[in-house]
Amino acid sequence: MALLEVTNLRRSFGGLVAVQQVSFAVKAGQIKAIIGPNGAGKTTLFNLICGLLKPERGQITFRGESLSGLEPYRVARAGLSRTFQNPSLFPCMSVLENVMVGRHRRSRREFFACAVRWPGQAREERAIRQAALEQLDYVGLTDLAACPAGALAFGQRRMVELGRALAAEPELLLLDEPASGLNTREKEDLGELIRKIRQRGITILLVEHDMSLVMGLSDEILVLHNGTPIAEGPPAMVRNDPKVIGVYLGGESQHVASGKESQMRLRQS
Amino acid sequence: MTGENLALQYLLSGITKGSVYAAVAVGFNLIYSATGVLNLAQGEFVMLGGMVAVTLAQYVALPVAVSGAVVIVALTGCLLEILFFRKLDRHSVLHLIIITIGLSIVLQEAALHIWDEKVRSLPYFTGNEVSSVHFLGATISPQVLWVLGTVGVTVLALQGFLHYTLQGRAMRACSSNPEAAMLAGINLRTMRTLAFGLSAGLGALAGCVISPITMTQYEMGTPLAIKGFAGAILGGLGNPMAGVLGGLLVGVLEAASVSRLPAAYNDVAAFAVLLLVLFVRPRGLFGAGNAGSVREG
């Protein structure tokens, strides 16, 4: 059974239809990528899955339970974690504290226990801290633990955000353009990291523009165009799909010869 | 007086007070749209308009006094914007709210010290306290017509300005998309100052025109701000014309409660409306989207 199933999703803003008839599934242990030109509805789709937007039509199920229309915090508690296009750290807290916040849904102590410092609370606090340090270590930023999050470089903020998302021990990790703003070396490291994360047993759904990263990393790719899926399948299949080529290169999909040309270009990108 | 006439009387009284609330609501909307600030000191402009006019009226003719008061208070509004809200981007919403609260208090206290705690009023524009006019079957003071007329004309003029003049359209552009407006060459700062000035002037005019009926006193600002705000959100924040409607509704509701509840509770009705709107339908009757809620959708 699929871990995440999206059926016939539709969402519009005013008169503009952002996504429609979107249906796909993500199997447990997969790395699945969503690609498509700008304006294709990728981030809207993410926002719908995470509960930041409510779908007009359609269903989202996670491990068999419906997520449609749930509040974002409930979606998170169901086992999804997400990163954002612009790294969304909490600037007034240190890096470690940011990651500790990520641990929130794996801990329990509430107002009264925290206010009076029940012994169980102290133990839990230590556990949270330990887990956060582990995640920070995992993304290789232990040295920055005490830095205020607002002072970090862009790439570092990305990593911290990833660590924070991982601290929640999610079953499904959604990454919104994790490679944007990174240089080639950083992108390679990111690819490695994502594979490592998958080995931990976490399923990954990512939105990305970088073709080489996506082609080399994903088990399956979903291509969106103007809010609807136009292709879905393993990278090799998607790469050769004439519709996809047409969408990325525009208007040449009818010509077989130039299609081959575009294929080569796609393969090289 | 027959029951029907009594109801009509209350209705007109409600609409009269409601016009002032409508003016305040429009002022709220103007500033909110142009600057994103909810100006809790809005009521003070009304109070200042009345106070300044009363003082000026001792020396010059009434129309000059009123015009003078409007101009002075409008300039004050511009000045406040320049002094405190210029560095807008540096401040969070929290800080901006706090600044307007502080301004409200300081303006009230300043009024207390410049004038005093005594109640004042302008003379009736036409006639006096006992003159009356028959209007739609009810007997009202001619001042009521002045209130309705002045506020009505001003709001319409404002709408015309916002929709049909270059400056006005620029202001609307600022409110819906500040960044794009800047890129289009619109000077955001000037727009903001203008918004404050217009808002203050409008409030001052309302304050002058209502002064003979409800009196002017240094403390009248806060309840007015709350009621004006109630009107603004009842109509829907961001929509000036709806704010007018909201303000009028609040006035009518208040008048209705006056007819039923003991005098001390007449303010409570308007505030209860505010709380009710916030609870049930924060975006108001005609509100644009989700002006209030934290989450989209």
Add this chain to the structure above:
Amino acid sequence: MKSRGGNPKSEIRNPKEEGGGSGGNQGLRAIGAGAFPFALFALTAIGAEVGMRATGTEYCLTQLTMALYYALVTLGLCLVMGYAGQVSLGHGAFFALGGYTSAVLTTHDVSWLQGGTLAPWLKSARLLVARQDSYGSSLLTVSPWAAFLAAMVLVTAVACLIGYPALRLRGHYLAMATLAFGVIVNKMLLASSLAGAADGINGVPEWHLAGGLTVSGKGLARAQNYYLACAMVLLTVLVLRNLVHSRVGRALQAIHDGETYAAAMGIDTARYKLKVFVLSALLAAMAGVFFTHYTGGISPSEAGAFKSVRYVALATAGGMGNLWGVAVMSTALNYCSLRGWFGSYDNAVFGALLILLVSLAPEGPLKPLGTWLRGLAGKRWVPRPAAGERRAASETTASRAAEGRAGRGAA
């Protein structure tokens, strides 16, 4: 912004040193640093009292005690404003609700219950108390403890009622809702004969707490009550600090820094904001109850907008998220105000304070002082973006533009 007087549990130390030989020393130093402000406060408090006794100005203790009780309200507001990032203009009303509930219940004669079946049971449960009023006639009233509990229950209910819808909306809505709430309470108190209308309530009896402690305005008990108020402030700061340096505190800070992202972490933001609001309302009400028993009365002006604005001004002056700053500034400024040093400009001072502080020093004027003190304690201080500044990026024009973008459905 936040007080970094190190609580050992959240002290960010280099993980390499953790568990090493130097860990123990650092731990002790951290505990020392954490206890330092408490000790300082206690010493200052004792010094003040001794000084006043020495100079024969003991009557000043009364105002100082009152200022300390007011500080409790500001501390609660500190949590709401500095962490949940909300402005409440109705805390004067909560203070008044607490005080008035207690005052009405402990001064109102319910002798008509005497004949009934309830009375003896209630008396033995110590919910009702027979006593004499200032004129010597006998009264049957609710006992102060029962009145206190009743006040807490009432305020919890009211705070939930106001907070639940208002906190789901953005900042300025809560400000207006609480302003309106405060004005309603003020007007109703002024209009209610049960509450003594414009004169308020007087003749509120003493309150016997455990042991020999009594909350009372009697001259003999002045020093005792002063220390009681000090202890309450210390206890409140301790509890709030615990809260701040914990999972809950981090969640609140996250909500303040970026509510949408906090929700994406699994934090139920609406519930947390509500809980913080109710907690602060309870603190204000508790302060009101103690205040009323101490001064023997309460007046409707406590619920007024001026008072509520004052609390906000003091929370801002102390640095919003900075508990010690707030406690100190609040006590100091309220004391000045109560002694009449601001004259007729009393309200204007607080209004001006608000404007100036927020415009010029959004983190509170005590921050430079704190930096210097921390420098003395040997800790390095890493600069952080100011609370107001970074909030701007996530809230004002940028976020409104983002809303616009989302509205146009960009991927």
